[in-house]
Amino acid sequence: VVASEAGGxxxxxxxxxxxxxxxxxxxTCVFIDTPGHEAFGSMRARGARVTDIVVVVVAADDGIxxxxxxxxxxxKAAGVPIIVAINKMDxxxxxxxxxxxxxxxxxxxxxEWGGEIPMVKISALKGDNVDSLLETIMLVAELQELxxxxxxxxxxxxxxxxxxxxxxxxxxxxxxxxxxRRGDVVVRALFDDNGKRVEEAGPSIPVQVIGMNNVPLAGDxxxxxxxxxxxxxxxxxxxxxxxxxxxxxxxxxxxITLSSFASAVSSGSTVGLDLHQxxxxxxxxxxxxxxxxxxxxxxxxxxxxxxxxxxxxxxxVSNSDVDLAVASKAVIFGFNVRVPGSVxxxxxxxxxxxxLYRVIYDLIDDVRKAMEGLLDPVExxxxxxxxxxxxxxxxxxxRVAGCMVTEGKLAKECGIRVVRRxxxxxxxxxxSLKRVKESVKEVGSxxxxxxxxxxxxxxxxxxxxxxFDTVQKRRSLEEASASMAAAxxxxxxxx
Numbered sequence: 001v002v003a004s005e006a007g008g009x010x011x012x013x014x015x016x017x018x019x020x021x022x023x024x025x026x027x028t029c030v031f032i033d034t035p036g037h038e039a040f041g042s043m044r045a046r047g048a049r050v051t052d053i054v055v056v057v058v059a060a061d062d063g064i065x066x067x068x069x070x071x072x073x074x075x076k077a078a079g080v081p082i083i084v085a086i087n088k089m090d091x092x093x094x095x096x097x098x099x100x101x102x103x104x105x106x107x108x109x110x111x112e113w114g115g116e117i118p119m120v121k122i123s124a125l126k127g128d129n130v131d132s133l134l135e136t137i138m139l140v141a142e143l144q145e146l147x148x149x150x151x152x153x154x155x156x157x158x159x160x161x162x163x164x165x166x167x168x169x170x171x172x173x174x175x176x177x178x179x180x181r182r183g184d185v186v187v188r189a190l191f192d193d194n195g196k197r198v199e200e201a202g203p204s205i206p207v208q209v210i211g212m213n214n215v216p217l218a219g220d221x222x223x224x225x226x227x228x229x230x231x232x233x234x235x236x237x238x239x240x241x242x243x244x245x246x247x248x249x250x251x252x253x254x255x256i257t258l259s260s261f262a263s264a265v266s267s268g269s270t271v272g273l274d275l276h277q278x279x280x281x282x283x284x285x286x287x288x289x290x291x292x293x294x295x296x297x298x299x300x301x302x303x304x305x306x307x308x309x310x311x312x313x314x315x316x317v318s319n320s321d322v323d324l325a326v327a328s329k330a331v332i333f334g335f336n337v338r339v340p341g342s343v344x345x346x347x348x349x350x351x352x353x354x355x356l357y358r359v360i361y362d363l364i365d366d367v368r369k370a371m372e373g374l375l376d377p378v379e380x381x382x383x384x385x386x387x388x389x390x391x392x393x394x395x396x397x398x399r400v401a402g403c404m405v406t407e408g409k410l411a412k413e414c415g416i417r418v419v420r421r422x423x424x425x426x427x428x429x430x431x432s433l434k435r436v437k438e439s440v441k442e443v444g445s446x447x448x449x450x451x452x453x454x455x456x457x458x459x460x461x462x463x464x465x466x467x468f469d470t471v472q473k474r475r476s477l478e479e480a481s482a483s484m485a486a487a488x489x490x491x492x493x494x495x
Contacts, residue, residue: 015159015174015206016193020134029137030204031055032159032174050157050174051078052146052204053137057085060094060121064102066313070320072106073311077279077328081140083118084108085133090123106312148203153224154180158216159206169212173222175201184224185231186211276305278371279330281321282312283337290314293335296364301477303485305371317343317354325352331370333363368477375475381468385409385445389463393450399457400432400450403465410449410467411442417466418456428453430467 016033019026032051054075058068075082084103086096100110100119109115118136122129154175161171173180181200182190188211190198201207216222225231284290290312297307310330311321317332317339325332325347332347334356339347347354357363385408389401403410410416412433418426432452435443443449451465475483 015172017205018134020138022135022138027138028204029134029141030174030206032206050159050176051080052144053081053083053140054078055083055085055133055137057087058099058103059088060086060096060099061088061091063095063099064106066315066318067320069106069311069313070324072108073281073324074327076107077310077324077330081144082108083120083133083136083140084110086119086121087124089121089128090126096121148177150179150202152178153226154178154184154201155221155223156180158220158222161215161217163215164210167210169210169215171209171212171216172206173201173209174206175203177203178224179203180207180209180224185228186213187224276374277308278305278367278374279308279310279328280367281310281325281330281332283317283321283332283334284312284314285336286314289335293333293360293363296360297367300364300368300371301481302371303481305374305477305480307367307371316340317347319343319346322347322350322352322354326350331355333357333367335360335363372474372477375477375480377472377474379470380473381415382471383408383466383468384411384414385467387449387451387465387467389459389461389465390448391461392459395452398452399459400434400452401459401463401465402448403451404448405443405445407445408467409442409444410451410465411469412440415468415470416451416453417468418453418459419464419466420460420462425458425463426453426456428456 016031018029018031020029021027054071056068056071056075058064072082086099088094089096100113103117103119104110104113104115108117110117110119112119118140120129120133120136122133124130155177156173156175159172159174161169164170179200179202180187180190182188182198187209189209190201191208191210192198192201193206195208198207223234225234282290282293284293294309294312300307310328311324316337317334319342321332322343324330332352332354334354336358337356339354339356344354355363355366357366385405387403387405387410389403391402393400393402410430410433412430414430416428416430417424418428430451431454432450433440433443434450434452435447440449
């Protein structure tokens with residue numbers, strides 16, 4: 001496959017089936033082949049999102065390359081198990097121990113060194129130990145207990161798509177659940193990874209599909225529906241969503257920025273955000289700065305919002321970093337590094353903010369603000385006045401309290417507590433407020449007024465009205481941490 005592509009490197013994402021004998025029975029393993037060259041980061045991001053296991057291939061004579069670190073970061077962001085294949089063991093300069101040492105420094109500790117990451121030394125050119133790699137993949141898959149229902153309607157993801165001169169719109173689908181069949185809505189024909197026509201494709205099976213009116217976007221999800229009308233309805237919903245997304249992006253609201261994180265909760269725009277985790281891509285000038293920045297950030301309380309470092313590496317910010325930020329909704333922080341103009345333009349086009357710092361305290365302050373922006377605000381009552389009920393009247397809409405404002409003021413639509421002989425009997429909102437039979441917005445201290453409250457008419461002379469406004473209060477990390485500790489203690493949970 002690689003030999004047939006320009007430059008001898010995989011340049012397009014593809015999916016292939018391999019039959020592997022396990023305990024005397026053949027089992028199907030599907031490989032989604034994503035390019036390893038550093039120019040193809042967005043393709044690796046798509047591949048990581050649809051896989052059950054990621055095999056990171058590292059050359060024994062080259063060691064870790066920038067794209068290796070980025071591929072590892074994609075796998076971590078997708079939350080899937082990682083297997084490392086140390087390739088080119090047949091070459092004279094092969095040094096697997098150095099490779100394992102480098103991998104352990106980025107958080108992948110080999111099993112043979114007491115870690116959790118299987119690492120298999122192979123030679124793809126000569127086929128040496130490839131069987132062992134396949135066995136390792138199947139073992140990890142078995143431990144995963146991966147399951148899908150082949151009897152339901154198919155759902156999955158578009159791996160790659162394009163326009164064929166003779167076949168029209170052509171897309172590679174990976175079926176993730178259910179079975180895709182020829183004759184399903186817009187499915188005119190199915191082809192397997194060898195180009196042969198097939199009637200159906202079950203879970204984890206890749207197929208090329210023709211019959212669509214337009215070329216879908218790589219990374220789109222697909223779902224089989226019962227009728228053409230249902231398909232049109234779904235398509236219209238999707239088109240409307242994309243149109244709204246484009247408008248939002250133009251308005252600047254769709255960008256992955258610290259301010260968008262900080263305003264996400266208060267504005268209610270929480271779609272696609274994990275409000276308990278802030279994903280970070282960290283690029284620094286020297287390796288020592290990584291530990292310095294991480295230690296500084298770990299001081300921030302993380303009981304409610306955790307920091308997840310998807311990638312931490314030296315060197316200037318690259319397009320691959322931007323691709324990872326898009327795929328994982330991460331923010332890119334740079335410390336004492338630069339951003340090439342082309343990368344800055346690419347990031348702007350993708351809606352990714354890159355934050356650069358020279359002073360570590362500025363970085364910490366911005367991360368704190370972003371974390372606090374993800375905390376749910378709390379409602380706080382601010383007292384604005386008090387009134388005493390002197391008489392109770394009947395009106396067309398119910399019973400009204402005749403009051404004397406004794407402190408502050410009463411305002412229409414403000415919150416009130418009705419207190420009787422020291423006990424709270426009702427909490428509500430002022431629905432009507434009148435002075436001398438005229439509706440008013442507020443009444444000050446020392447003045448009489450009539451107060452009506454919706455769903456409450458059981459007034460008694462001598463009741464006390466406590467008026468308040470409700471405000472949304474942002475919390476600090478320390479306040480949120482204290483609240484959580486108190487809640488856990490109340491629930492009887494101790495650490």
